[in-house]
Structure formats: structure tokens, C-alpha cells
Amino acid sequence: MTRQPKTLQMLPEVALSTLRKGDQAIVAGIRDNLESLGDEVHSTLAQRLLELGFIPGEPIEVVGSIWPGADPMAVRLGRSLFALRQREAAAVLVTRSRANGHER
Amino acid sequence: MSAEAAAAELRLALVGVPNCGKTALFNRLTGSHQKVANYAGVTVERKEGRFTGASGRRYRILDLPGAYSLTPTSLDEAITRDAVLGRLAGEPPPEVVVCVLDATNLRLNLRLVLELRALGLPLVVALNMSDVARARGYSLDAGALQAELGLPVVETVAVAAGGAHALVEELERQQQPAARGALTYRDPTTAEVVETQREARRILGVIGYREPARQRALVWLDAVVLHPVAGLAVLAALLFAVFQAVFSWAALPMELIDAGVSRTGEWLLAVLPEGPLRSLLVDGVIAGAGSVLVFLPQILFLFLFILALEESGYLPRAAYLLDRVMGGVGLSGRAFIPLLSSFACAVPGIMATRTIPNIRDRMATILIAPLMTCSARLPVYALLISAFIPMRAVGPFNLQGLVLFTLYFAGVISALAVAAVLKRTALKASYHPLLLELPEYHWPNLRNLAIGLWERARIFLRRVGTIILALMVVLWFLSSYPAAPAGADMPAIYYSFAGLIGRGLEVVLAPIGFNWQISIALVPGLAAREVAVGALGTVYSLSAADDTAVSTLGPLIADSWSLATALALLAWYVFAPQCLATLAVVKRETASWRYPLAMAAYLFGLAYAAAFVTYRVALALGG
Numbered sequence: 203m204t205r206q207p208k209t210l211q212m213l214p215e216v217a218l219s220t221l222r223k224g225d226q227a228i229v230a231g232i233r234d235n236l237e238s239l240g241d242e243v244h245s246t247l248a249q250r251l252l253e254l255g256f257i258p259g260e261p262i263e264v265v266g267s268i269w270p271g272a273d274p275m276a277v278r279l280g281r282s283l284f285a286l287r288q289r290e291a292a293a294v295l296v297t298r299s300r301a302n303g304h305e306r
Numbered sequence: 307m308s309a310e311a312a313a314a315e316l317r318l319a320l321v322g323v324p325n326c327g328k329t330a331l332f333n334r335l336t337g338s339h340q341k342v343a344n345y346a347g348v349t350v351e352r353k354e355g356r357f358t359g360a361s362g363r364r365y366r367i368l369d370l371p372g373a374y375s376l377t378p379t380s381l382d383e384a385i386t387r388d389a390v391l392g393r394l395a396g397e398p399p400p401e402v403v404v405c406v407l408d409a410t411n412l413r414l415n416l417r418l419v420l421e422l423r424a425l426g427l428p429l430v431v432a433l434n435m436s437d438v439a440r441a442r443g444y445s446l447d448a449g450a451l452q453a454e455l456g457l458p459v460v461e462t463v464a465v466a467a468g469g470a471h472a473l474v475e476e477l478e479r480q481q482q483p484a485a486r487g488a489l490t491y492r493d494p495t496t497a498e499v500v501e502t503q504r505e506a507r508r509i510l511g512v513i514g515y516r517e518p519a520r521q522r523a524l525v526w527l528d529a530v531v532l533h534p535v536a537g538l539a540v541l542a543a544l545l546f547a548v549f550q551a552v553f554s555w556a557a558l559p560m561e562l563i564d565a566g567v568s569r570t571g572e573w574l575l576a577v578l579p580e581g582p583l584r585s586l587l588v589d590g591v592i593a594g595a596g597s598v599l600v601f602l603p604q605i606l607f608l609f610l611f612i613l614a615l616e617e618s619g620y621l622p623r624a625a626y627l628l629d630r631v632m633g634g635v636g637l638s639g640r641a642f643i644p645l646l647s648s649f650a651c652a653v654p655g656i657m658a659t660r661t662i663p664n665i666r667d668r669m670a671t672i673l674i675a676p677l678m679t680c681s682a683r684l685p686v687y688a689l690l691i692s693a694f695i696p697m698r699a700v701g702p703f704n705l706q707g708l709v710l711f712t713l714y715f716a717g718v719i720s721a722l723a724v725a726a727v728l729k730r731t732a733l734k735a736s737y738h739p740l741l742l743e744l745p746e747y748h749w750p751n752l753r754n755l756a757i758g759l760w761e762r763a764r765i766f767l768r769r770v771g772t773i774i775l776a777l778m779v780v781l782w783f784l785s786s787y788p789a790a791p792a793g794a795d796m797p798a799i800y801y802s803f804a805g806l807i808g809r810g811l812e813v814v815l816a817p818i819g820f821n822w823q824i825s826i827a828l829v830p831g832l833a834a835r836e837v838a839v840g841a842l843g844t845v846y847s848l849s850a851a852d853d854t855a856v857s858t859l860g861p862l863i864a865d866s867w868s869l870a871t872a873l874a875l876l877a878w879y880v881f882a883p884q885c886l887a888t889l890a891v892v893k894r895e896t897a898s899w900r901y902p903l904a905m906a907a908y909l910f911g912l913a914y915a916a917a918f919v920t921y922r923v924a925l926a927l928g929g
Contacts, residue, residue, distance in 0.1 A: 232496070234496070246496075247739055247741075248496055249375075249377060249494075249496050249499055250374070250377075250379055250741060251741075252496055252499040252500055252503065253374050253375045253377070253417065253499055253503075254374060254414065254741070254743075255413060255414055255417075255503065257500050257503045257504070258500075265529075266528070266532035266533065266534075266537075267534075268534045268626075268627065268629070268630045273630060274626060274629050274630065274639075274742075276528075276626060276744060280411070280413040280414070280517065281410060281411040281413060281414065281517055281520075281746070282413070282414045282743060283528070283743070283744040283745075283746075284741065284742065284743055284744065285622070285625075285626040285629065285639075285741070285742040285743075285744055286739075286741060287633075287739065287740045289737065289739065290739045
């Protein structure tokens with residue numbers, strides 16, 4: 203059954219990759235991305251993102267991005283700053299808490 | 307050592323996430339009592355050190371590679387996991403693990419402690435950078451953390467004298483545990499990872515850990531440094547300043563080394579009787595090793611800057627800025643640091659590729675490293691440019707300078723092109739995420755810089771002392787035997803094996819404009835590229851030891867070579883395949899003959915093609 207929800211969610215989940223510099227958001231979850239991270243290893247992208255602290259409820263902020271397309275982007279998570287390419291950022295679901303000056 | 311004393315030695319392992327100050331703490335504990343080698347069979351650096359406690363108990367400590375987790379994503383992390391678990395062949399398991407935490411970023415660091423705690427090993431927690439944390443206004447309670455974790459927690463300040471005092475005291479209290487075998491370990495599920503993270507955050511809440519707002523200046527600095535335009539401008543300015551400093555500051559020590567080498571040669575000439583031994587020592591060992599040793603100052607200065615930039619937290623930011631550009635040819639931003647080192651010498655550059663987690667990315671980076679114009683090419687460039695390129699103003703620039711810049715630029719462009727081809731063909735890899743941490747800025751610590759620099763110098767000198775020296779002796783033999791027949795009218799090298807090879811090469815090299823003199827000079831140039839300059843002097847019957855050789859050689863070749871030949875030789879040297887030291891290091895780092903052979907083949911091919919095109923075009927234009 204496909205129908206639009208009657209009331210729009212206050213904070214829709216979007217991929218971190220759609221945010222731009224200055225945007226702040228709360229991590230909602232990690233897509234169960236089973237992409238392997240290495241050659242002789244079995245860690246997955248999802249697991250590493252969780253290990254680095256991208257767990258639901260954590261506030262994040264995009265503090266920098268390389269043009270065009272924010273690839274890679276620099277994401278602040280607490281006291282850490284991580285460089286993520288679009289592909290990694292797409293695995294992180296967030297709810298935006300503040301957009302900085304521009305609507306998308 | 308008696309059995310009792312051996313038993314009284316405690317084996318420690320330092321574990322921590324990257325950038326937690328683990329290596330600084332290792333330096334603090336062990337000072338210069340360090341041994342750097344490789345783990346058996348892999349090219350991961352194994353750093354071990356020793357120190358003695360106040361009780362006289364001896365400690366042997368292993369500085370394991372930084373790891374975010376026991377579920378590895380790189381070879382480094384796999385080594386750390388296996389070392390902790392006692393799975394590494396020939397590596398006894400640590401008796402006590404010291405987990406180093408960056409006190410200014412416990413949110414990232416604490417999970418690893420919980421993971422290690424679950425293994426049930428004797429574990430000590432070092433709250434490192436506790437001074438920075440205090441100064442920046444963190445609320446930090448080591449006692450509360452100790453109570454929550456149920457583990458001994460000590461504060462350390464790795465960069466201050468006596469900063470590891472509390473840690474050593476705690477280690478003195480640790481019992482000598484009974485011998486144990488390898489531990490069993492199961493990778494956690496993602497749900498379990500989240501659970502551990504929640505537990506870490508619960509603990510941080512209970513102990514009242516608070517992070518202050520980040521300093522304004524640092525926020526501002528990142529806004530500039532990470533900006534796609536301003537950041538690149540900062541990077542370019544920084545690189546320019548570094549190269550200026552490397553070349554100008556290194557000039558004096560290089561002259562001194564050069565003078566020392568020729569003084570030693572002259573002294574041996576005076577002391578030893580004429581004969582093969584004297585020739586071997588003076589022309590082979592002293593001249594050969596000296597011509598490589600002379601680059602040590604440049605390499606050290608470049609490394610000093612690279613180490614300082616690394617410690618300051620800037621280099622990962624440069625990798626972030628360049629990831630897009632390098633991603634365009636299929637490389638990772640992480641390839642930036644090895645390639646930067648290769649401007650001094652490809653040998654340390656290739657060794658620095660160890661930080662690239664993806665094996666195919668790493669191989670591609672190794673293969674293009676020799677295309678960065680290393681400092682050994684400079685004497686060749688300098689000779690040819692001063693002999694053939696007029697000193698003329700071209701707009702605001704100088705023609706000679708422009709040619710030199712073009713040669714550097716040609717190297718970088720061809721490196722990118724070769725990488726693009728490699729990554730689309732032989733080294734095609736599945737996608738590998740960037741996920742790079744950009745650590746907080748720190749002032750570089752002089753003591754750590756000095757220890758890091760000493761380590762690099764030692765590694766480089768060991769190379770000079772072994773591979774390169776051996777090659778030099780072989781090349782000396784090839785250039786000296788057989789001796790010239792009586793009444794010969796050609797220089798002695800003409801009649802030697804090197805001369806024979808060179809004259810044979812001339813058949814192949816004539817189409818690209820090289821005469822037999824150049825062909826012969828390229829043979830000893832296999833040892834180190836700039837040796838070709840001295841060899842040209844020998845071929846043209848100048849004394850190679852003569853300081854004025856270059857200034858005399860310039861006009862001589864300007865008379866006897868065409869401009870097309872000179873330009874073709876410059877083009878050849880952009881690719882300059884003949885550096886045996888580089889090939890030997892590639893063999894060592896890749897543990898196979900495949901990559902050094904592939905490298906030599908493609909470099910020869912490109913050098914020949916570039917010289918051919920240059921020669922023919924120059925001839926057609928009337929050069």
C-alpha cells in the first residue's frame with residue numbers, strides 16, 4: 203500500500219551524503235551496508251562507521267566539502283573529524299536539525 | 307642473562323586508536339632504546355623498545371600499529387589484533403596490554419578499551435594528553451573512570467619529561483602473569499558494536515566527562531585549511547616553502563658531505579699504493595656511496611617537514627583536499643604523502659606507501675613513485691640545462707627555470723596518466739572507502755621529531771650501506787675491467803664491460819639521438835641517476851674527482867651534442883628507469899619480482915618513447 207503519510211514527519215531521514223557544508227544533523231542509523239573494507243579483512247563499512255561513533259542519536263555537522271558534489275566531505279562527530287566520500291556518507295542516515303542558509 | 311633475570315622481564319603491548327599519542331608515549335618510555343624491523347612476512351613496521359622500572363624489573367614493549375577496532379580494515383589493524391591475541395607466528399603474546407586513550411577524545415577512544423577488556427587480558431589504561439585536556443577545560447576524572455571500568459587507569463603526558471611516571475608505577479604493581487596460549491576471539495555483530503558504544507557513552511556520562519567547545523582559532527583554521535580553494539592555496543604555499551627550505555638549507559651540509567667524501571678519496575689515493583684495491587675503494591666504495599650519501603641532508607630536511615606536518619595533524623587534511631584529484635586517476639588521497647616523499651628520493655617514498663590499506667592502490671602508488679622528480683635527477687638536469695638552454699627572460703620568468711619546472715611537471719602529469727592506466731587495467735580494484743580521520747591540531751614535539759628523524763636516517767643509511775654499496779662495487783667492476791689495452795686512444799671505460807654494454811646499447815639508443823658516450827654513462831648511472839654526470843666526465847676524459855668537472859663538461863657537451871640530443875636526454879631522465887636502489891626496494895616491499903620488473907619495463911618504454919618523440923620533433927624543428 204502506497205500512500206503519502208497524512209502528517210509529514212517533523213524530521214525526515216535523509217542520507218548524510220545529501221547534506222552540505224554547515225548542515226547539522228542527528229545520526230538516525232546506518233544502512234546495513236555489507237561492502238567489504240579491505241583485502242585480508244572482513245570488516246564492513248557499516249561496522250566501521252559504528253565503531254567510529256556514527257551511532258543513532260549522535261549529533262554531527264558537515265564542516266567542509268570539496269566541490270562539486272561534496273565528495274569527499276568533512277564531518278564533525280563530537281571531538282572527531284572524519285573525511286567521508288559520497289559513497290560512505292550515503293550509508294549514514296540522519297535527521298537534519300538545522301540547515302545552514304540553503305534549502306535543498 | 308640468567309634465567310631469573312629473563313623471567314623478571316614483562317612483555318607489554320601498546321594499543322590505541324590512531325593519533326592517540328601512542329608512539330609519543332612509546333618514545334617517552336623507551337627513549338632511544340628502540341628497534342625497528344618488520345613483522346615476519348609482512349611490511350608492517352614492528353617497533354619494540356625496552357626500559358627498566360625502579361624495582362629493577364625489565365620491560366619489553368611493543369608499539370602496535372594504531373587500530374580503531376579489533377575487527378581490522380587494514381593490514382596494520384590485523385597485525386594489532388593478532389599480536390594482542392597472540393596469533394602472530396614467532397611473537398609471544400603480551401603479558402600486559404597498555405591501552406592508550408586520547409583524553410581529549412574519549413568518545414572515540416573508550417570503545418576499544420571495552421573491547422580489550424572483554425578479552426580478559428591484564429589491561430592498564432593510560433589517559434594520554436591529560437595535560438592538554440585539562441588546559442582546554444575538559445572535566446576528567448581518572449579515579450571515576452577507574453572505578454567504572456574496573457581497570458587501573460593512570461594519567462600520562464607523553465610529551466613531558468616524567469609524563470609516563472604514573473604508568474611505570476602502575477606497571478611495577480602488575481603481577482607476572484602465567485604463560486597463556488592464543489586467545490579466541492569472535493568478531494562482534496553490528497548490534498554488539500552499538501551496544502559497546504552505548505556502554506562507553508554511559509560510562510562517560512557517569513564519570514561526568516565533558517568536552518568544552520572547540521577553540522575558536524582551531525575552528526577558523528579548519529574553515530581555511532579544509533576549504534576547497536583556500537585550502538589548496540595553503541597547501542601549495544606550504545609545499546613551495548618546504549621545497550625552498552629543503553633545497554636552500556640542505557645546500558651547505560651537502561657541500562660538506564661532498565667535500566668530506568672527496569677528501570677521503572684523496573687521502574686514500576695518497577696513502578694506498580696504486581692498484582685495484584685503491585681503485586675499488588676510491589672509485590667504487592667512496593665515490594659510489596658518497597654520491598648517494600650526499601642526498602641525506604635533503605632527505606632529512608624533507609622528512610623533518612613531513613614529520614612536523616604529520617604530527618601537527620595537517621597531512622591527513624592535505625590527503626582530504628587531494629582525494630578528489632587523485633581519485634580521478636583511481637588513487638586514494640592517502641597516496642599524497644608517499645608521493646611527496648618521492649620528490650627527495652623514491653626509496654623512502656615507496657616505504658611510506660605502507661599506510662595505504664588497499665593493496666592495489668598501494669602497488670599503483672609504488673609503481674608511479676619513481677616518476678616524481680627525485681633529487682638525484684637534479685645534477686643531470688642542471689648540467690644539461692646550463693649547457694643547452696640559454697639564460698633568457700621569458701616574460702617574468704627565466705627560460706632555464708621554466709625548463710626545469712616543465713621537467714618536474716612532466717613527471718607529475720605522467721605519474722597521474724600511468725596511475726589512470728594502471729587502475730583501469732592491471733590494478734583495477736573494487737571500491738575502497740576513504741574514511742579518514744582528520745585529527746585535532748597539535749604543536750609538533752621536538753623530541754618526537756628527533757626520534758622520528760633518527761629512525762628514517764638509520765633506515766636510509768642501512769640501505770646505502772647494504773644494497774646500494776653492493777651495487778656500486780659491481781658497477782665499479784664493470785666500469786674498470788677489462789683494462790684498456792696499451793696505446794689505447796679512447797678513455798679506459800670504453801674498453802670495459804660497461805663500455806661494451808654501452809656500445810651495445812648505442813645501437814638501441816641511436817634512434818633517440820644518444821651517442822656512445824651517453825650510452826656508456828647510462829650504465830654506471832644505474833646505481834644512482836646523478837652518477838651519470840660523473841660517468842660522462844670519465845668518458846670525456848675528465849677527472850671525475852675534479853670539482854670543476856661539471857663546469858668543464860658543460861661547454862664540452864654543448865659543442866659535441868645537438869640540442870635535439872640534449873632535449874632527448876632530458877626527456878629520458880623524466881622517466882629515468884635506471885635506479886637499482888629503487889628497484890631493490892620495490893622488490894623488498896612487494897616481496898615479488900613482478901612489480902620491480904614491471905616497473906623497469908614500463909619506465910624504459912616510456913623513457914624511450916619520450917626521448918624518441920622529443921628527438922624527432924626537435925630535429926624536425928631544426929634543433
